[in-house]
Amino acid sequence: MSDKLWAPWRMDYISAPKEKGCVFCNKSKSKEVQKSLVLYKAKKCFVLMNLYPYTNGHLMISPFKHTSDTNDLSNECNLEIMVLANECFRILKKNLKAEGFNFGLNLGKIGGAGLEEHLHYHIVPRWLGDNNFMPVIGNNRIIMQGLEETWIGLKPDFDKLKNSHVA
16 A cells, blocks of 8 residues: 555646736636636635646635635635535536535645645545546546536536525
C-alpha cells in the first residue's frame, strides 16, 4: 500500500498562469457566468464548477466575502452554504446520477487549501466503482463530460432555485 496520493491530472492547475487578484472574487463578480463556471448566486455565497475537477460535477460553494477564516462568516452565510450544499446534492443526483458525495473544506495551506485566501467548500460526486484501475494504477482520471457540457446540463436546475427558499 502506497502512502502517496497521485493526482497527475491536476498538473494543469499547478502549471497554469495564475489569475490576477482573487479567483473567487473575480468569478463572483463576472458577468460571463458560463465562462466563469458560476451556476448560482445566492445572497451570501455562490456555486461554481471546479475548473480543475477531480471528477464530473465537482462543484464549489464560496462566500462572496473574501476571507480565509470561517469565524468571519455570519450565521446566515453558514446556513446558506448548507442549504446550497443540499441543493447541489439533489441536482447532482438528478442530473449525474451521483450515488454519494465528498463534501468539505480545506482550511489553510497545511489543511490542503490550494487557494487558501478565500474559503470554498468542495462537493465531489461519487459513484460505485469510481476508484477503478485508471486512477489507481494508470495515474489517470476519466472525466466523462466537458466542463461546458456539464455546466449547460446543470444550469437549468440552478436557475429554478431563484424562485425557491434559497434566494
